Each structure stands twice: as C-alpha cells, then as structure tokens.
Amino acid sequence: MVTLDQVRRKLGPGVEFYCEQFHAPEGAQIALWGPSGCGKSTMLNLISGLLRPSSGVIKIGEHETQRMSNGQLDRLRGEQFGFVFQTFNLLAPFTALQNVMLGMRFSDTRPSKEWRRHAIELLERVGLKHRIHSRPGTMSVGERQRIAIARALANKQRIVVADEPTGSLDPKTAAAVMDLLLQMCGENKVTLLLVTHDQGIANQLPERFDCTGLAREVAQ
Amino acid sequence: MPLWKVAFTYAWGRRWPALLTILCVALGVSLITCVTTLRAESQKGFEAFSDGFDLLVAAKGDPAQVVLSTLFYLDVPVGSLSHDAYATLKDDSRVRNAYPVAIGDSYKGYRIVGTIPRYILGDSSLEGNPALSGLRIAEGRTFVRPLEVVLGARVAEEAGLAIGSRFVSTHGFDTELGHQHDVSFEVTGVLAKTSGPADVAIFTMLESVWMACGSWALEQNDHEHAMKGHSHEHPPNASPATSSAITAILLDLKPGQSAEKLAKEINLGTTAMAVQPRLEMERFYVKEMAALRSVLLSAGQVIVLISILSLATILYLSVLQRKRDLAIMRALGASTSDVFGLVMLEGIGLVVSGTIIGAALGHVLTWFTGIQLAAHAGLTINPWRVAASELAAYPLVLVCGIISGVIPAVQAYKRDVATDLVEE
Numbered sequence: 001m002v003t004l005d006q007v008r009r010k011l012g013p014g015v016e017f018y019c020e021q022f023h024a025p026e027g028a029q030i031a032l033w034g035p036s037g038c039g040k041s042t043m044l045n046l047i048s049g050l051l052r053p054s055s056g057v058i059k060i061g062e063h064e065t066q067r068m069s070n071g072q073l074d075r076l077r078g079e080q081f082g083f084v085f086q087t088f089n090l091l092a093p094f095t096a097l098q099n100v101m102l103g104m105r106f107s108d109t110r111p112s113k114e115w116r117r118h119a120i121e122l123l124e125r126v127g128l129k130h131r132i133h134s135r136p137g138t139m140s141v142g143e144r145q146r147i148a149i150a151r152a153l154a155n156k157q158r159i160v161v162a163d164e165p166t167g168s169l170d171p172k173t174a175a176a177v178m179d180l181l182l183q184m185c186g187e188n189k190v191t192l193l194l195v196t197h198d199q200g201i202a203n204q205l206p207e208r209f210d211c212t213g214l215a216r217e218v219a220q
Numbered sequence: 221m222p223l224w225k226v227a228f229t230y231a232w233g234r235r236w237p238a239l240l241t242i243l244c245v246a247l248g249v250s251l252i253t254c255v256t257t258l259r260a261e262s263q264k265g266f267e268a269f270s271d272g273f274d275l276l277v278a279a280k281g282d283p284a285q286v287v288l289s290t291l292f293y294l295d296v297p298v299g300s301l302s303h304d305a306y307a308t309l310k311d312d313s314r315v316r317n318a319y320p321v322a323i324g325d326s327y328k329g330y331r332i333v334g335t336i337p338r339y340i341l342g343d344s345s346l347e348g349n350p351a352l353s354g355l356r357i358a359e360g361r362t363f364v365r366p367l368e369v370v371l372g373a374r375v376a377e378e379a380g381l382a383i384g385s386r387f388v389s390t391h392g393f394d395t396e397l398g399h400q401h402d403v404s405f406e407v408t409g410v411l412a413k414t415s416g417p418a419d420v421a422i423f424t425m426l427e428s429v430w431m432a433c434g435s436w437a438l439e440q441n442d443h444e445h446a447m448k449g450h451s452h453e454h455p456p457n458a459s460p461a462t463s464s465a466i467t468a469i470l471l472d473l474k475p476g477q478s479a480e481k482l483a484k485e486i487n488l489g490t491t492a493m494a495v496q497p498r499l500e501m502e503r504f505y506v507k508e509m510a511a512l513r514s515v516l517l518s519a520g521q522v523i524v525l526i527s528i529l530s531l532a533t534i535l536y537l538s539v540l541q542r543k544r545d546l547a548i549m550r551a552l553g554a555s556t557s558d559v560f561g562l563v564m565l566e567g568i569g570l571v572v573s574g575t576i577i578g579a580a581l582g583h584v585l586t587w588f589t590g591i592q593l594a595a596h597a598g599l600t601i602n603p604w605r606v607a608a609s610e611l612a613a614y615p616l617v618l619v620c621g622i623i624s625g626v627i628p629a630v631q632a633y634k635r636d637v638a639t640d641l642v643e644e
Contacts, residue, residue, distance in 0.1 A: 078553015106553035
C-alpha cells in the first residue's frame with residue numbers, strides 16, 4: 001500500500017531526511033516512533049504528499065507520488081488520506097458537522113447529496129451525534145479529536161496518518177481516543193500510520209517502525 | 221458544502237472588519253451613484269424646461285444667470301429692460317409669441333413672476349412646449365387684474381395660502397433680509413402640479429410687480445428707511461423698480477425663422493442680449509457643473525480606492541491569520557485553485573455587497589437631494605432611474621475589488637502546507 005525506497009529530502013543547512021526502505025501493506029497499523037526531531041513527522045508529510053522528496057520513490061498503491069503533478073497529488077490526498085493531528089486542526093468557524101463535511105467537500109469520493117447523512121453517521125459512530133451543531137471552541141479536547149477521527153474517515157480513505165494524536169490529551173481520554181482510532185481503522189480496513197514519541201502508545205499498535213536517525217546531518 | 225458557503229462562513233467569523241469594509245465600499249459607491257444620477261436627472265430636467273423657447277432676451281450679463289433666474293427662479297436677474305423692448309419684439313415679423321417676465325419680489329422665498337395672462341392660460345400654438353404646456357389652473361381662476369396672483373402647486377402646499385388669501389410681498393428674494401411692501405396680493409388660482417419650476421413660483425400681472433417695486437423705489441428715497449440699515453438682495457438695476465420695466469422677454473419664433481440670426485441682431489445692440497436657453501443650459505452643465513461633478517466624483521473614487529486597499533489589507537491579514545486553516549484544507553484535499561478561489565470569493569463577496577448597498581444608498585441620497593431640488597427649483601427628478609454612467613462605474617469597482625483579492629489569494633496559494641500545519 002505505502003512504499004518508500006531510498007527517499008531523500010533536504011530539511012535545512014547540513015540536515016537531510018533519508019529513508020532507505022519502508023513498506024506498509026493494506027490494512028496495516030504501524031507506529032512510526034522515535035525521539036523528537038528524528039524525522040517521523042517529515043516521513044508522514046512525505047507519504048501524504050505534503051512534502052516532495054528530493055530523490056527516491058514513494059508509492060501509494062499504484063501511484064508513484066514523486067512523479068505526480070500538484071493537482072494530482074491534491075486529488076490523491078483528498079481521496080485516499082485521512083489526517084489526525086496532535087492539535088486536532090479543526091476549522092474553528094465551522095460546526096462539527098461542517099468540519100466532517102469539509103473532509104468530503106474536497107474529494108470526489110461521494111456525491112454531495114450524501115455528505116450530510118454520512119457525516120451524521122460518522123459523528124454518531126464516534127459518539128458525538130448530540131454535538132453536530134457545536135463549534136470546536138465549545139467542545140472538550142477529547143470530543144475535538146473524535147471529530148478529527150470522523151473527518152479522517154469521511155472519504156472511504158485507504159490510509160489514515162495520525163501525528164501524535166494523543167499528545168494533547170489526558171491519559172484516560174488518550175486511551176479512549178486510541179481505542180476508537182484503532183477500532184475504526186480496523187473496521188474500515190484502513191492502513192494506519194501513527195507517529196508517536198511514546199513507546200507505550202507505539203506498543204498498542206501491531207507493528208512499529210523505528211524512525212531514529214531518519215533526519216541526519218550531512219556534509220554540505 | 222459549496223465553496224461560496226465556506227467563504228461566507230469565514231467572512232461571518234470576522235464579521236466586524238468585514239462589515240466595516242463593506243461600509244467603506246458602500247460609502248464610495250453611494251457618492252458616485254448619487255453624483256451620476258443627480259447630474260443625469262437634473263440635466264435632463266433643466267434642459268427639458270429650458271427647451272420651450274427659442275430665445276430669451278434680457279439685459280446684458282451672465283447668460284447662465286439669465287436662464288436660471290428667468291426660467292428656474294434660481295439666481296438673481298442680471299438687470300432690467302424697458303417695456304418698449306418687449307413691445308418692439310412682440311411686433312417683430314419673425315416672432316410668433318413674446319412673453320415679458322418681471323421678477324423682483326418674493327413671498328416666503330417664493331418668487332413673484334410678473335407676466336401676461338396668456339403665459340398661464342396657454343396657447344394652442346404652444347402645444348408641446350415643456351415650459352408652458354403644463355401650466356393649467358387646477359383651482360380658481362387666473363389673474364385678470366393687478367395684484368391678483370396664481371400660485372404654483374408647491375407654493376400653495378408650503379406657504380399656507382388658499383384662494384382668497386391675501387399676503388404682502390417682500391422686496392428681493394431673501395425672507396430674512398427683504399423688506400415688506402405696503403401692497404397686498406390676492407390669491408385667485410392655484411396651478412396644477414408640473415414637477416417643474418412653475419411649482420415654486422407665484423404668477424401675477426406685470427403691473428402688479430411694477431406697483432410693488434414702484435412702492436419700493438419710493439421707499440428707497442425715504443431717508444429714514446435708509447438709516448435702518450436694511451439690505452436687499454437686489455443687484456444694481458436687477459429689479460424692475462421703475463415703472464414698466466421688465467427683467468426678460470421669452471420669444472417663440474415663427475417656423476423657419478433663425479434664432480441665431482435674431483440673437484445676433486439683438487446682441488449687436490448695447491442694452492440687451494439674447495440667448496438660446498437650451499444651448500445655454502447645455503453649456504452651463506459642460507462648463508460650470510463639470511467642475512463640481514468632477515470634485516464629487518473624485519471624492520467618491522478616492523473613498524472607493526481607500527476601501528479597496530483596506531479590503532486588500534484585510535484579506536491579506538486574514539490569509540496570514542488563517543494560514544493553518546488553509547493548510548488543513550489543503551491536507552483535506554483542497555487544491556491550490558480551491559484555496560485561491562476561496563480568498564477571491566471572500567473579497568468579491570465583500571465588494572459586491574458593498575456595491576449593492578452603496579448603489580441603494582446612493583439612490584436614497586439622490587432621493588433626499590431631489591427633495592431639496594424640488595423645494596428650490598421645483599424640478600422633480602426620478603431618483604431611482606439608473607444612469608448609464610452609473611452602470612459603467614459598478615464594473616470598475618468590481619474589477620478593483622477583484623484585483624485587490626488577487627495578491628492575498630496568490631499568497632494563500634503559495635503557502636507551504638507542511639510548515640503551516642505544524643506552526644502554532
């Protein structure tokens with residue numbers, strides 16, 4: 001499903017990202033773990049097409065993303081990737097329902113008449129049907145992350161990338177969010193790539209990929 | 221969710237700065253709308269009501285002042301002519317109709333116009349003359365004896381006079397500074413509404429004006445009166461103060477007669493001048509009003525320009541404030557053109573709203589100004605008619621608004637998504 005082969009990306013003066021090999025089969029749940037600054041978030045951004053590699057091959061299914069135009073990459077990201085961030089990254093002016101619908105707005109995976117019904121189903125699934133018209137600012141951090149999970153799965157995505165999804169949550173809420181994320185990705189047979197610096201969180205996933213040393217110093 | 225709804229939701233999230241921007245655009249557009257509409261409508265009115273006569277003969281002076289004072293009762297007359305001049309022109313073989321006009325007094329600011337009864341009664345040969353054809357008695361009868369008057373429709377409404385009422389005129393046209401005469405006028409009729417200058421005038425026989433002004437002339441010799449320090453609005457020789465003097469003669473020529481030729485003949489003399497009222501009003505609008513219009517239009521354009529610049533600033537700042545939101549949208553699959561379109565839609569939405577509100581506000585302003593114009597010149601304008609120049613101005617404002625949105629939209633388009641997603 002996701003393959004990286006000798007991928008390089010310049011990060012700054014004398015620093016580059018280099019990943020020799022990485023492979024995540026369809027439906028896999030893999031923790032990308034390592035200390036802060038090791039390059040795990042850069043890897044996630046390269047996989048999702050938010051960053052372009054300097055060299056190497058990144059394959060998402062049959063697509064080699066380094067060969068794709070910006071427009072093609074935008075479309076692929078909208079159709080195949082779901083994002084869950086540490087700081088939720090919900091859009092403040094929009095309600096919970098609108099945030100989830102926005103996940104569908106920018107892809108062609110569903111007809112527009114289905115957006116509302118599907119968004120309500122997803123919010124019901126994450127236990128927030130009663131808050132569909134609430135704005136993120138009025139909700140708890142746990143509720144916000146559950147909206148983000150619903151949004152990440154709104155487009156029949158094949159890959160969910162989660163960057164420290166429990167980093168801003170208390171342990172009890174974090175555990176509940178992790179359970180929900182793993183359960184929903186499992187139900188939908190979605191490949192989950194979860195970035196964390198916490199080995200305890202990493203151990204909850206069936207597979208782990210050690211990112212230590214991906215970001216490295218190079219001679220200028 | 222359509223993109224416009226996303227743009228609207230964002231604009232609503234920052235509604236106060238958005239409303240201020242809309243207000244600024246609206247202010248500029250309203251000024252442009254008001255100036256263009258008022259200019260087009262008033263010019264139409266002034267030219268229509270000055271189109272009824274071939275020539276206007278008066279004492280030598282400013283031609284525009286002569287037309288404004290004789291046909292619109294707006295300015296002070298330039299001087300006076302002898303009644304003999306009228307008698308000569310009336311008998312000229314080229315002249316079909318001649319109407320003498322004597323203006324010198326007023327009542328509550330409304331001018332008393334001395335003329336001949338035929339001016340009011342109309343003339344079948346003058347069918348279609350916009351200055352006279354509408355002058356018909358709605359109530360009572362016309363004046364047949366000196367000191368009898370017929371009121372314009374607005375005068376009857378505003379001055380509180382009715383058939384049978386009597387009033388004393390004021391010398392000059394200023395109610396504060398004028399001096400009241402001893403002679404008393406009697407209302408015998410009221411004209412139907414004309415939506416023209418006749419609505420704000422009081423018509424009477426020439427002899428009435430001579431009687432009133434003759435009394436003023438006598439009073440002028442009164443030393444005691446002079447010591448009171450009263451001042452009058454009359455320019456030197458403006459009032460037909462001497463018996464049988466008039467301020468202007470309106471001429472309607474026989475078919476085939478050249479107004480230019482007769483005007484040239486009259487202008488060769490030393491005492492009188494002849495002008496073609498319609499041409500004079502056209503010149504007046506081109507020369508005199510153009511400067512005022514230009515100043516007001518420039519003010520409107522500057523306001524629009526400032527508001528467009530403030531719009532660009534607001535959009536630019538909103539892109540900086542929203543860089544993370546825009547990055548989230550990109551992460552959700554929004555293309556660069558979606559992001560570009562989002563910012564552009566927001567800018568266009570604000571400018572279009574401002575333009576629509578400004579256009580409506582401008583016509584309301586024109587309506588208010590029209591009330592003033594009707595009160596002073598009797599001219600009724602249609603404040604809701606859209607002038608061609610106004611229609612041309614709106615697309616320009618919209619184009620400016622679109623241009624102002626381009627730079628912030630390009631900024632949004634070019635942002636680095638990965639960086640913006642992680643920045644706090």
